[in-house]
Amino acid sequence: MAPLTIIVVFFLWVGSLLMVQGGDPTISFEWKVTYGTISPLGVPVKGILINGQFPGPNMNSTTNNNVIVNVFNNLDEPFLLTWSGVQHRKNPWQDGVLGTNCPIPPGTNYTYKFQVKDQIGSFMYYPVTAMHKAVGGFGGLRINSRLLIPVPYADPADDYTIIAGDFFNKGHTTLKKILESGRNLGRCDGVHINGK
Numbered sequence: 001m002a003p004l005t006i007i008v009v010f011f012l013w014v015g016s017l018l019m020v021q022g023g024d025p026t027i028s029f030e031w032k033v034t035y036g037t038i039s040p041l042g043v044p045v046k047g048i049l050i051n052g053q054f055p056g057p058n059m060n061s062t063t064n065n066n067v068i069v070n071v072f073n074n075l076d077e078p079f080l081l082t083w084s085g086v087q088h089r090k091n092p093w094q095d096g097v098l099g100t101n102c103p104i105p106p107g108t109n110y111t112y113k114f115q116v117k118d119q120i121g122s123f124m125y126y127p128v129t130a131m132h133k134a135v136g137g138f139g140g141l142r143i144n145s146r147l148l149i150p151v152p153y154a155d156p157a158d159d160y161t162i163i164a165g166d167f168f169n170k171g172h173t174t175l176k177k178i179l180e181s182g183r184n185l186g187r188c189d190g191v192h193i194n195g196k
Contacts, residue, residue, distance in 0.1 A: 024115065026066040029059065034074045038136060040192040043169040048075070048127065048136035054195045056139030058161050059125070061116050063146050069112040071104060078103030081112070082128045083141060088114040096128060103129055120145045122161060131172040131179070136195075138163065167192045 031050045038047030038054045050056030061067060073079045080103040082096030093100050094114040104110040126138035140161035145151050166188035168175060178185055 024064045024066055025062070026068060027059075027061055028068040028070070029057070030070045030072075031056070032072045032074055033079055033137065038195070040167050040195055041169055041190045043189075045135060045169060046171045048079075048132055048172075050137060050139065053139075054136045055163050056125070056137065058139055059141040060144070061142065062144045063116060063118045063120065066113070066115050070109055071112065072109040073104040073106055076106050077130060078105055079127060079132065079137070080104065080129050081125055081137070083112075083114070083123065083125050085119075085123045086114075086141065086143070087117045087119060091115075096125075098128055116143050119143050120151070124163065131176040134166075134168060134175050135172045162194060164191060164193045166190075 032052075034049050034052070035046055036049040036052065036054070037044050038049075039045065040054075047054050059067070059069075069081075071079070071081065080096055080098060080101060083094075086095075088094050091114045094112050095101070096112070120143055123141040123143065124138060125141050126133045140163060142159065142161065167190050168185065169189045170178075175185060
């Protein structure tokens with residue numbers, strides 16, 4: 001189903017034309033991806049930060065929002081994000097999967113543009129190349145219901161994003177070398193919950 005677009009045209013008595021166009025709301029983000037020191041398990045590790053944060057910023061959207069994320073890659077290697085489980089509207093090639101999207105080269109930026117569908121719930125974005133996800137570059141993405149869409153349950157009292165995952169006290173380049181040598185990573189050093 002295509003998004004609703006309203007076009008209103010007024011003819012003014014002086015003969016000029018005024019055009020007003022309405023559409024779905026747009027939310028915009030500007031992210032700077034950098035290295036930084038993180039210590040989820042008490043051991044300093046070279047991590048990947050988004051706007052200086054580990055995990056990255058939460059994205060709070062509403063169904064049918066147009067989402068624009070301008071990502072500046074300040075790493076010394078290519079970087080690629082995916083929006084896990086989010087069905088993209090209008091631009092399905094913006095899903096961030098390697099082969100559909102090319103990684104963002106170092107020192108450049110790329111602007112993701114997509115529209116979230118009626119998928120109310122919590123999702124996650126994360127990097128998909130070079131073991132980057134093991135040391136950051138991820139965060140939560142929430143899609144809320146529009147007020148016009150009735151839901152069969154009461155509004156929640158509050159919402160929290162919880163991101164839990166394995167963590168190794170090694171950098172992503174070390175982890176990548178271990179896998180490329182044909183060895184197993186073994187047991188993780190611990191589990192982080194929201195980066196702690």
